[in-house]
Amino acid sequence: MAGRNPGTELELGWISKVYVNRPAVVRHAEQIKKWKTLKGNWQAAWLLKAVTCIDLTTLSGDDTPSNVQRLCFKAKHPIREDLLKALDMHDKGITVGAVCVYPARVSDAVSTLKAAGCNIPVASVAAGFPSGQTPLETKLAEIRLAVEYGAREIDIVISRSLVLTGQWEGLYEEIRLCRAACGEAHMKTILATGELGSLANVYKASMIAMMAGSDFIKTSTGKEVENATFPVGIVMMRAIKEFYWQTGYKVGFKPAGGIRTAKEAITWLMLVKEELGVEWLTPELFRLGASSLLGDIEQQIFYHVTGSYALQHELAMA
């Protein structure tokens, strides 16, 4: 990932004149959803692109080494080999973007992937995921541990209270410290947009997170009531574009939570292409946080290749 975003000084001027008109953004999102469809090989290629951008995720209280292990194998073989061969994509290294787990499961994932001879990064949520309501010291310690366990990507959550009370300097400092704690590991900053109150706050929090050196900004933890919605995504991507215009650094975007169908995944890719441009359609700059999405995509690809839908046992479970 050349040109990692080093962050900037805190430029409050960039967020002092931020206005977001919700009805207009919502209408824009609806128009995109309505008219875009892909067919045939185009659909297959876009679905495979979506696969390479998936952060295959399990974030449950009952995660154990065994289901994490299963997830890792699925991450390495997201689509059945013969299906890929039929599409002439078997030698293109189609794996998911990363495996995303809780800090306590990082070692399991890392060792499984290592044993499988696979270079997929392990991402760990950290910093008091999902609520962010832990002391800063704990957050930083958690990040350091996750990195120590072998996580190459850290998905931190922000303190929503800092946004809701308008403490932008405090938010900047907190994220900056997290970034320092991440070291070489790439940092995705979860804004938890469903809890930020307004789209303008989403835009401002996005800008602050990027100024503080985030490599990615991410919509939600998947635990809020409102997850990744298209209007929120549009606003975050517009902030990413503005940051790119201001600094020349490309920050990645990760919608997460509630993305379950292949159709939704393609709409997200379309939206990224429209708002940010085709150069953002790579795992270095775009990820989809999802757990059950992959199953639907594989099903669609199965149908595309064979002309019929797969029986349950024909596709390996994650």
Added chain:
Amino acid sequence: MAALAALGAPPVPEIFATMEEGPVPGEINAGEAWLESHGRSLGHFVGGTWLKPPGRVSLACPESSTGRTLATVPAGDSSDVAVAVAAAAAAAEAWAGLGGPQRGQHLTRLAAALAGERRGAVGALLALAGGRPLHRTLGADLDLALRLLRAPAAAAELGPPGLEGWTPLGVVALVLGGPCSLPALLWKLGPLLAMGNTALVLCPAAAAPPLLLLGELSREGAALPPGVLNVLAGPLELCQALRAHPEIASVTFLGVPQEELPALVWGSPCRGPRLGGPRGGRVVVVVLDSADLDSAAAAVVASAAAPPALFPAGGCVVLAQDAVAAALEQRLRARLGGLQLGDPTDPKTEVGPLPPGTCPPEGVVQEALQEGAQVFQVPLPPLPEQEHRFYPLTLISGVAPTSRCLREPAPGPLLVLLPVRSPTEAVALASALPQTAAAAVWAQDITMALDTADRLPQGLVWLNALDLLDPNGGCAGGAADTDPDEALREFGCPPWEQAPKVDELLSPLVAVDDPGDPELAHAVAAARGAAPGWGRLPGASRARVLRGAAAALAAAPGTPADGGGADGSLQGALLRWAARLERGGGAVQDVPGGRALLARRPLGVLGVAWGWPRPLALQLLLPALALGNALVVVAPPGGAGSAERLRKALVAAGLPGGVLTVLPGNSRGSGSGLARHHPDGLWLCGGDADCDWASAVSVPRVWGVPAGLVGAPRQDPPPGAERELELRCTRPHCLWLPGGAP
């Protein structure tokens, strides 16, 4: 996999690398299929069936993007017009006799037919012939078209308030100047049919296929009885045949260039054909410094790609406050580059070819370049055909208001960006731009947004939105300043059309010369200066003036003590209109995505030419004055004394000078004299106050006042007349406030 190979798609790895979106393949174009089913040889649709007169020259219906011949239609001639008018006339009585509720149900069935399984064919034909992208013709355009049918259908079913006793006109002709969008046609056709008229649509061959399909649809499931809707393809010159036909009650022109109108229309503007329909026009977008720039840019670019359905071929002028102009331009450029231009029948296409019958705006763009403007153009993608009618998306910035790209609306995907220093300057510029149909204000600061929106002269203003249209929200507000209420009136004959029997002696006309041009110019200039102040006064303040004048007239010497006589009824009228002002008006309508505030605004300067052989009816002037207009009246000197008394009483009560001027004159054509000074509205009272079309086209609203409306002296005006007068001396102002919806 066999199906995939048939698509000729590139291999998956290649697409994976480029992330192209590819075409939407496979489906047979429903429009082409319909044309094929007719052997690509259509006829006219008359009397509920196809009319294919033998031995006629065939006219080609070209595809908008390539010029390829889609189908042929027989060139209509006067004999076809005669057949069509006869069919429409034969159906007229039964259709009118059905009654509103029945007619409403018929129109609802027509809407259902349009929304049914044939919608694909309608959408595809509109894209093929008109060049609007399929995602519009099958999406927003069709939705709006259905609303424009269902709203008058509902009005007919419920019985429109205030239209009691109105009768249909008879056979009404709609003349299309060029291919027009379906909503633009239905915006007139719906009210026309709902009022109980039968229609003859005359369209050029290029626009014919979708309209002929509409004709065919009108017979499906017996949506409309035969002969109610007739579609005739033929050249614009067929208007001559319409002109000669005694059974045509009214002609409405849609999409005919303004400069061609005088050659086509005849008679007097008040008694001959009615002018109507979108005269084209641009959308002005004011972007203030508290705007959501990304959303504004996205909306502007979308409307440059496909202009609002009722204002086709307009283009878009963006006035951006200095502080945000550069940031907005950056966003506009980025978004223009991402639009997909191409075959309008591909659902992914966002920009289609130039509208048929228009020239590429190359001259305007070159001129702007020579004036030192910055012109940003998105290069055209590789297009398969040599002969194509595409024009690249263009953004012009750095021009002055004197530049031709701002003086003349140019067709095509053209944006002009102009920085302004303040909201006030934006309003001034937006007011001075010729041919604007609607406006939008983008600002999150609600006070600033409302202040600005309120001062814009356009009849339709969107707040933080663009291109939202609905009949409930005064959707046609910008196009010809007609609201749905007025749309029905346009095609009805009021009960007071006939002059009342007057048993008193008409005052002999004293021959005087008409006021000279300098005199008129002086009066109109004074009125123009006084109109804004008077019009912006709160209704209660204007009511005070009227009541003061009534009191002064009552106290004046020479007034009969019993309050009778002409002055007595004048006092009564003054008090009545004062009361109406106190009550106020306006409405809030729910519209998709939010709500619209509907208000009525004064026209501004209203010219009144009095030609009836009796003294000027002062009661006629009162609503126009009361509702905030400034009046220049030309009337014979008979009864001038009472006019002068009224004026003095009003001025004494606080009417600003210049708001009411009465000039003596009565020769034929006094209306033309007034029209040449470009008032905002013109009332022609009686045949002697005539006006020629060449003068009238510059006046937005011309009204031939029916003799029966004024009533005889000492006689109450007919019921419903006050509402009619109110509508005639005001224009709708619709402000869309999106938001609140989930």
